[in-house]
Amino acid sequence: MKGPSRSGDAWHMPVQFFFTQRAHIPTMAADLELSPAQCHVLHLIEPGKAVAMGYLAEQLACDASNVTGLVDRLESRGLVRRRASERDRRIKVLQLTPAGLRARDMLVERMSAPPEIFDRLSPRERQMLVRILSRLLG
Amino acid sequence: MKGPSRSGDAWHMPVQFFFTQRAHIPTMAADLELSPAQCHVLHLIEPGKAVAMGYLAEQLACDASNVTGLVDRLESRGLVRRRASERDRRIKVLQLTPAGLRARDMLVERMSAPPEIFDRLSPRERQMLVRILSRLLG
DNA sequence: TATTGTTATACTCTATAACTATA
DNA sequence: TATAGTTATAGAGTATAACAATA
Numbered sequence: 001m002k003g004p005s006r007s008g009d010a011w012h013m014p015v016q017f018f019f020t021q022r023a024h025i026p027t028m029a030a031d032l033e034l035s036p037a038q039c040h041v042l043h044l045i046e047p048g049k050a051v052a053m054g055y056l057a058e059q060l061a062c063d064a065s066n067v068t069g070l071v072d073r074l075e076s077r078g079l080v081r082r083r084a085s086e087r088d089r090r091i092k093v094l095q096l097t098p099a100g101l102r103a104r105d106m107l108v109e110r111m112s113a114p115p116e117i118f119d120r121l122s123p124r125e126r127q128m129l130v131r132i133l134s135r136l137l138g
Numbered sequence: 139m140k141g142p143s144r145s146g147d148a149w150h151m152p153v154q155f156f157f158t159q160r161a162h163i164p165t166m167a168a169d170l171e172l173s174p175a176q177c178h179v180l181h182l183i184e185p186g187k188a189v190a191m192g193y194l195a196e197q198l199a200c201d202a203s204n205v206t207g208l209v210d211r212l213e214s215r216g217l218v219r220r221r222a223s224e225r226d227r228r229i230k231v232l233q234l235t236p237a238g239l240r241a242r243d244m245l246v247e248r249m250s251a252p253p254e255i256f257d258r259l260s261p262r263e264r265q266m267l268v269r270i271l272s273r274l275l276g
Numbered sequence: 277t278a279t280t281g282t283t284a285t286a287c288t289c290t291a292t293a294a295c296t297a298t299a
Numbered sequence: 300t301a302t303a304g305t306t307a308t309a310g311a312g313t314a315t316a317a318c319a320a321t322a
Contacts, residue, residue, distance in 0.1 A: 012246060012250050013272065015181070015250050017275060018160075019181050023198060026313085040157055040160060043157050053303075053304065054302095054304080059161060061164050062289090063291050063292075065305070066289070073288080089299090090298045090299065111153045112153055125269075125273075129152075129267075130151045132263050133151045133152065133155045135259060137155060164290085173312075192280065201314050203314075207313090227280095228280040230280080
């Protein structure tokens with residue numbers, strides 16, 4: 001593919017980037033003995049914070065029943081802890097266990113620097129990438 | 139989250155970007171009556187080109203048996219065509235049908251400009267994004 | 277004998293619908 | 300009555316192992 005000339009081509013590049021990244025996930029996840037969906041859940045639970053099941057369903061854009069199964073498996077492996085909220089006992093809140101935090105750290109580490117291609121960016125390009133992606137993420 | 143100060147933080151932004159994009163896929167795919175995996179396959183089959191099943195397994199980083207099922211479902215919906223290669227009849231090659239091409243075009247269109255946030259980038263930032271992602275993709 | 281793709285099997289992911297507990 | 304999460308069920312995604320056809 002030639003260098004894009006029309007400004008519209010810029011829109012296609014994130015698509016390419018997404019699918020390329022997506023292809024890396026199964027192998028990376030398998031190394032951590034996780035599924036891609038479980039990786040996504042771990043990433044959504046920020047260290048030291050408690051999040052509700054419903055929040056995960058919202059962020060994953062999936063049905064709540066799905067979250068139940070995902071959390072079942074993560075909990076059975078000791079990566080997250082599930083307990084009823086004190087304010088509203090219908091709500092179940094989740095927290096990373098120490099093992100879950102380690103898994104999440106490895107995950108971000110692996111995904112952050114998967115191939116060496118990042119080294120090919122200059123410091124200025126890295127800075128620019130952060131700025132642009134920040135704006136794309138709102 | 140504050141703006142990143144250490145250079146290492148730059149690595150986290152693509153991770154954040156990936157999972158944010160991943161969360162958009164199920165809804166977008168459902169609108170096209172496709173699964174995320176089927177979207178990935180369609181994206182890998184470039185218009186007018188024939189690709190082998192094995193190539194897809196390689197690009198998806200998944201087992202070949204998996205590709206059989208994915209292609210079965212895409213073929214049964216008339217989005218791809220599967221035939222034996224003439225040079226080596228062990229190899230099955232795939233091509234988009236006209237319907238498959240339309241689906242792929244809609245897919246890229248939807249993923250390329252999902253939210254209006256792209257408008258917030260200056261022309262120079264867009265250009266920079268293309269250049270940086272091009273290098274990240276090799 | 278080696279390679280490409282398929283089939284058989286088992287588990288995970290996912291949505292829909294019905295259900296339980298709490299509000 | 301409404302909401303948060305679970306359970307039951309079914310279809311799709313995924314890996315492993317055994318297999319068929321071709322080379």
